[in-house]
Amino acid sequence: MRIAANILGSFALVLAVLGVFLPLLPTTPFLLLASACYARGSPRLHLWLRNHPVFGKYLRDFEDGRGIPLRGKILALVMMWTSMLYSIWKVTLAVKFVLAAIACAVTVYLLRLPTTPREPKDPA
Numbered sequence: 001m002r003i004a005a006n007i008l009g010s011f012a013l014v015l016a017v018l019g020v021f022l023p024l025l026p027t028t029p030f031l032l033l034a035s036a037c038y039a040r041g042s043p044r045l046h047l048w049l050r051n052h053p054v055f056g057k058y059l060r061d062f063e064d065g066r067g068i069p070l071r072g073k074i075l076a077l078v079m080m081w082t083s084m085l086y087s088i089w090k091v092t093l094a095v096k097f098v099l100a101a102i103a104c105a106v107t108v109y110l111l112r113l114p115t116t117p118r119e120p121k122d123p124a
Contacts, residue, residue: 002041009037009045016055028058028068028076035059067114076110 012034019027038046050060062068068076084103088096 005037005041006045009034009041012037013049026076026079028072031055031059032062035063061116065114067116068110069116069118073110073113073115077107080106 012030015025016027016030016034019025019030035046035049038049050056050063052059058068058072060066080103084099088099091099
């Protein structure tokens, strides 16, 4: 089971990194999946991911219950709704309702998450 969790975590991490560069591939869900898999499969990999210079702070804030930055919420909602509206425009009627329901549920979830406070700028 640990090996499967590590393999799935590594696959999710690759998708998360690709999501940084590909606009329709989300980064955050894959990053959270990688973290959850590593937490179950390898404490060493989980610790490495939590301390990663790029992803670590966001992951620690989310996992420790501090939420996500306001900029992240806005960006996630704008990107999601843009892609969802395009998808809704292109699919059949039955699928339109499913996509709209998913988008609404994700919006409610994101808006209910705590927003991390802005860090004060260093005056130096």
